Amino acid sequence: MTGPEKAAESFYSANHGAGRTLSRSAAIKNISREQFEKSMAGVIYNSRNYKDLLDEAPGAYKDIDQVVDTLTEIGMTRPAARLLPLAVIKGKD
Ligand SMILES: Nc1nc2c(ncn2[C@@H]2O[C@H](COP(=O)(O)O)[C@@H](O)[C@H]2O)c(=O)[nH]1
Numbered sequence: 511m512t513g514p515e516k517a518a519e520s521f522y523s524a525n526h527g528a529g530r531t532l533s534r535s536a537a538i539k540n541i542s543r544e545q546f547e548k549s550m551a552g553v554i555y556n557s558r559n560y561k562d563l564l565d566e567a568p569g570a571y572k573d574i575d576q577v578v579d580t581l582t583e584i585g586m587t588r589p590a591a592r593l594l595p596l597a598v599i600k601g602k603d
Pocket of ligand 1: 528573574
């Protein structure tokens with residue numbers, strides 16, 4: 511994303527993360543193995559046991575497309591490119 515003139519009102523901080531929809535404990539309790547594996551399809555990650563990574567499963571975070579759309583609509587950002595993760599390091603350890 512790039513920062514248009516209006517982004518100066520937020521000190522150009524609009525691109526700083528989407529935030530969570532689930533706490534770590536709620537994510538561990540509510541996200542299934544199927545949901546985790548579907549959301550991580552095609553991405554290399556750092557544990558053989560999915561349970562180690564549930565607290566940082568993609569389903570624990572806000573939908574990044576909704577966040578970007580909202581910021582774009584209010585003029586706080588301008589999308590430039592879409593990046594897809596190839597590999598991630600997740601989890602509490
Ligand atoms: N949409 C996603 N956002 C993510 C993901 N992993 C991290 N994040 C972003 O990082 C911050 C901090 O994460 P936290 O685990 O320390 O709370 C978070 O607010 C997100 O913006 C992800 O897989 N998908």
